[in-house]
Amino acid sequence: MSTHGAYYIPHKAVWPVLATAGLMLMLAGFANHLNGSAIGSGMMLTGFVAFLVMLGLWFALQSTESESGMYNHGVGISYRMGMMWFIFSEVMFFAVFFGALWYARNISIPHLGEGGMLSGPGRSTHDVLWPAFQAVWPTNGPGNVGGEFEPMGAFGLPFINTLLLLSSGVTCTWAHHGLLAKNRDQLIKGLLATVGLGFLFVAFQATEYYEAYHEMGLTLGSGIYGSTFFMLTGFHGFHVCVGAIILSVVLFRSWKGHFTPENHFAFEAAAWYWHFVDVVWLGLFIFVYIM
Amino acid sequence: MSAVVAEHDDHHDHHDHGPEKGILRWIITTNHKDIGTLYLVFALIMFFVGGTMALIIRSELFEPGLQFVDPNFFNSMTTMHALVMVFGAVMPAFVGLANWMIPMMIGAPDMALPRMNNMSFWMLVAGVLLLASTLFMEGGAPAAGWTLYPPLVLQTGKAFPFAIFSVHMLGISSIMGAINVIATIFNMRAPGMTLMKMPLFVWTWLITAFLLIAIMPVFAGAVTMLLTDRFFDTSFFDAAGGGDPVLYQHIFWFFGHPEVYVMILPTFGVASTIIPVFARKPLFGYASMVYATGAIAFLSFIVWAHHMFTVGLPVAGELYFMYATMLIAIPTGVKVFNWTATMWKGSMTFETPMLFSIAFVVLFTMGGFTGLMMSVAPSDFQYHDTYFIVAHFHYTLVPASIFILMAAGYYWLPKWTGNMYNEKIGQLHFWLSAISVNILFFPQHFLGLAGMPRRIPDYAIQFADWNMVSSIGAFIYGFSQLLFVYIVIDTIRGGTGKVTAEVWEDAGKHSLEWTVPSPAPYHTFTTPPEIIPTEHF
Ligand code: HEM
Numbered sequence: 001m002s003t004h005g006a007y008y009i010p011h012k013a014v015w016p017v018l019a020t021a022g023l024m025l026m027l028a029g030f031a032n033h034l035n036g037s038a039i040g041s042g043m044m045l046t047g048f049v050a051f052l053v054m055l056g057l058w059f060a061l062q063s064t065e066s067e068s069g070m071y072n073h074g075v076g077i078s079y080r081m082g083m084m085w086f087i088f089s090e091v092m093f094f095a096v097f098f099g100a101l102w103y104a105r106n107i108s109i110p111h112l113g114e115g116g117m118l119s120g121p122g123r124s125t126h127d128v129l130w131p132a133f134q135a136v137w138p139t140n141g142p143g144n145v146g147g148e149f150e151p152m153g154a155f156g157l158p159f160i161n162t163l164l165l166l167s168s169g170v171t172c173t174w175a176h177h178g179l180l181a182k183n184r185d186q187l188i189k190g191l192l193a194t195v196g197l198g199f200l201f202v203a204f205q206a207t208e209y210y211e212a213y214h215e216m217g218l219t220l221g222s223g224i225y226g227s228t229f230f231m232l233t234g235f236h237g238f239h240v241c242v243g244a245i246i247l248s249v250v251l252f253r254s255w256k257g258h259f260t261p262e263n264h265f266a267f268e269a270a271a272w273y274w275h276f277v278d279v280v281w282l283g284l285f286i287f288v289y290i291m
Numbered sequence: 292m293s294a295v296v297a298e299h300d301d302h303h304d305h306h307d308h309g310p311e312k313g314i315l316r317w318i319i320t321t322n323h324k325d326i327g328t329l330y331l332v333f334a335l336i337m338f339f340v341g342g343t344m345a346l347i348i349r350s351e352l353f354e355p356g357l358q359f360v361d362p363n364f365f366n367s368m369t370t371m372h373a374l375v376m377v378f379g380a381v382m383p384a385f386v387g388l389a390n391w392m393i394p395m396m397i398g399a400p401d402m403a404l405p406r407m408n409n410m411s412f413w414m415l416v417a418g419v420l421l422l423a424s425t426l427f428m429e430g431g432a433p434a435a436g437w438t439l440y441p442p443l444v445l446q447t448g449k450a451f452p453f454a455i456f457s458v459h460m461l462g463i464s465s466i467m468g469a470i471n472v473i474a475t476i477f478n479m480r481a482p483g484m485t486l487m488k489m490p491l492f493v494w495t496w497l498i499t500a501f502l503l504i505a506i507m508p509v510f511a512g513a514v515t516m517l518l519t520d521r522f523f524d525t526s527f528f529d530a531a532g533g534g535d536p537v538l539y540q541h542i543f544w545f546f547g548h549p550e551v552y553v554m555i556l557p558t559f560g561v562a563s564t565i566i567p568v569f570a571r572k573p574l575f576g577y578a579s580m581v582y583a584t585g586a587i588a589f590l591s592f593i594v595w596a597h598h599m600f601t602v603g604l605p606v607a608g609e610l611y612f613m614y615a616t617m618l619i620a621i622p623t624g625v626k627v628f629n630w631t632a633t634m635w636k637g638s639m640t641f642e643t644p645m646l647f648s649i650a651f652v653v654l655f656t657m658g659g660f661t662g663l664m665m666s667v668a669p670s671d672f673q674y675h676d677t678y679f680i681v682a683h684f685h686y687t688l689v690p691a692s693i694f695i696l697m698a699a700g701y702y703w704l705p706k707w708t709g710n711m712y713n714e715k716i717g718q719l720h721f722w723l724s725a726i727s728v729n730i731l732f733f734p735q736h737f738l739g740l741a742g743m744p745r746r747i748p749d750y751a752i753q754f755a756d757w758n759m760v761s762s763i764g765a766f767i768y769g770f771s772q773l774l775f776v777y778i779v780i781d782t783i784r785g786g787t788g789k790v791t792a793e794v795w796e797d798a799g800k801h802s803l804e805w806t807v808p809s810p811a812p813y814h815t816f817t818t819p820p821e822i823i824p825t826e827h828f
């Protein structure tokens with residue numbers, strides 16, 4: 001496995017540092033906004049736009065270089081490894097929130113409720129502070145934080161969303177087969193379907209959130225149930241959006257005639273990302289909605 | 292290491308560009324050596340920023356009573372000192388070494404993803420800037436300790452969201468850096484450079500990179516929950532809503548324990564690289580070093596609650612985490628024995644890098660032993676949150692990680708600059724550091740065993756003597772580090788003269804970087820070197 005010889009080493013790049021500056025401006029703006037400063041939201045927006053534009057220009061450069069054949073097989077391997085490990089880091093990020101859900105259901109709630117699973121200080125919290133609290137799930141805690149709420153059922157919109165996302169995984173793979181078979185029509189149709197299903201998913205999730213907030217009393221502030229429910233599904237929804245945007249770019253590039261059966265890293269990366277988002281949803285559907 | 296270079300083709304084709312001119316060179320560079328230099332210089336500056344904070348702490352603790360700073364600022368100093376040293380100095384310094392050395396050690400033309408490499412450096416700078424900006428905010432910099440435990444940390448003033456976002460940016464930086472290291476090592480090795488021929492520095496960094504990718508997102512998740520608990524009404528760490536502050540501690544230490552290994556594994560790697568050269572013997576037990584590194588990394592994920600023995604874990608948990616923690620002493624012991632065996636009957640010479648490395652072996656072992664003491668759960672009820680643990684982790688970090696970073700500086704400066712450093716002043720730097728570091732930290736064991744709590748600006752009178760000794764050590768240690776700055780600048784300007792490509796006797800048999808000219812050209816190994824196995828190295 002020699003990747004030497006023609007390994008492409010870029011000599012300078014302005015986009016990474018500018019994108020970083022944009023991101024920093026955005027986060028500093030967000031922090032100011034959270035602190036109640038009036039300039040915060042403006043800073044945040046400017047930074048966000050700058051970040052996106054710089055990333056966009058960076059990726060455009062990558063795409064031009066790729067199309068002009070500057071990347072050999074070795075470069076492609078580096079990119080694939082990069083994407084793989086990036087997805088692994090995302091897995092770990094979601095794992096924290098799944099872990100928090102597990103911990104709340106199996107440790108902190110039983111501790112706070114009667115006859116905790118484990119002996120220890122949880123018992124005295126129960127005895128001294130909230131002797132009436134019973135360990136049940138879903139719960140907003142012994143303090144009834146956020147007021148009464150109705151938990152989200154699994155077999156309404158969430159079930160439809162599961163079907164949507166699973167089919168989008170299928171259409172994505174179908175598009176990949178089209179790409180490999182040089183069937184441009186299948187590639188573009190498959191991608192269109194995938195992106196469409198992705199955005200439909202987001203729309204349904206928005207509806208679900210709207211109902212939660214306005215009809216069920218379920219908010220981010222509904223104790224530990226609301227916290228884990230919205231943070232898990234919210235981060236996932238955000239990833240669906242990002243994935244759908246990446247796929248749209250790939251769709252645009254396919255439409256312009258980029259990608260060959262040998263050289264289509266961007267497509268693969270987007271597809272991997274999409275399948276990852278898919279799998280996370282399955283986890284969510286089981287652990288957040290059903291169980 | 293069992294590889295030497297048969298021949299090295301030094302030809303540069305017309306694609307080769309030199310560096311840009313002026314300041315822009317450093318801002319938009321994608322060259323692994325430039326980026327390595329940026330990381331190293333940044334880390335050195337942060338070392339002095341963090342060091343200044345430490346001296347503020349030690350000034351306040353020189354005598355009992357409140358002298359110089361108010362208690363909240365004192366707590367900001369302990370918090371910021373740790374964050375700056377961990378995320379601004381030690382980690383970036385090792386990333387700098389990785390950037391400089393890994394491509395040269397495996398015969399690669401550069402890092403695998405050079406543009407992302409540039410971005411990870413600037414993310415680091417941005418993260419540290421956000422963190423530093425909190426020093427000037429209403430309510431002061433974060434003061435709840437570097438572990439950022441809720442509910443205390445939620446009382447931070449305006450600094451709070453800035454500190455959180457700083458952690459996010461530092462996390463992104465580390466993840467990108469780690470991805471780059473992995474892709475480089477797996478994809479860019481010269482033909483013939485099999486995994487088991489790689490210098491141990493490369494191996495330890497490979498494993499460190501896995502750790503980083505696994506843990507930085509975990510830390511990011513933890514601080515995200517802090518952010519939403521404070522600003523968006525969530526209840527992750529609030530018992531009234533069904534959450535639990537102890538959950539934060541679990542998540543933090545799931546990150547935090549592997550994190551300390553992120554700082555020590557590359558340290559092990561550099562030590563394993565330097566000691567054989569000055570003992571003039573191949574590294575003893577190369578394969579066992581690799582496996583021990585892997586074992587330590589694996590174990591680091593299953594021992595986190597040894598930081599939480601006193602929070603009220605169930606007895607089964609205490610026992611499990613106690614025994615699991617003790618297991619770490621086994622692969623760590625393997626390493627210490629291997630270093631010792633490498634030196635055994637070697638024809639040793641004691642240049643500055645070797646002096647620092649030997650001191651590392653001895654003093655790190657001390658830190659390991661106190662770690663072992665604290666791993667005994669019932670004993671840790673006594674040690675926890677006292678100066679004993681401060682002594683423990685400073686022994687594992689200062690005379691270990693920092694000493695080895697200094698050793699690395701002396702060892703590779705001639706390769707980087709083409710000039711020899713001043714050996715006399717180097718040795719003076721070593722002896723001052725080695726003696727003062729013990730004056731500084733050894734008495735802290737006594738203070739801790741006698742019950743002095745950590746993170747307090749004032750203390751009972753019976754702790755006065757050893758605190759004074761410790762503070763004196765701190766000032767000697769701190770100021771002697773200025774010698775290093777002097778030596779670095781002096782070496783860049785010519786030092787004591789030009790060096791050969793190999794610099795250290797027979798170093799070329801150990802590792803590829805000694806086969807390219809000194810100073811290392813802007814581009815190295817644009818055509819891969821040929822690597823043939825030999826019997827001894
Ligand atoms: C033989 C290996 C080691 C063992 C058995 C060990 C064990 C421990 C234990 C049990 C604690 C918790 C003490 C307490 O809070 O009561 C601790 C704290 C700590 N250790 Fe180690 N340790 C080892 C090596 C290391 C290394 C190599 C490093 C860093 C390079 C390190 C850095 C730390 C730090 C920073 C803390 C304090 C964290 C804090 O509370 O702020 N340890 N260690």
Ligand SMILES: [Cu+2]
Pocket residue numbers: 547548551595597598
């Ligand atoms: Cu630990």
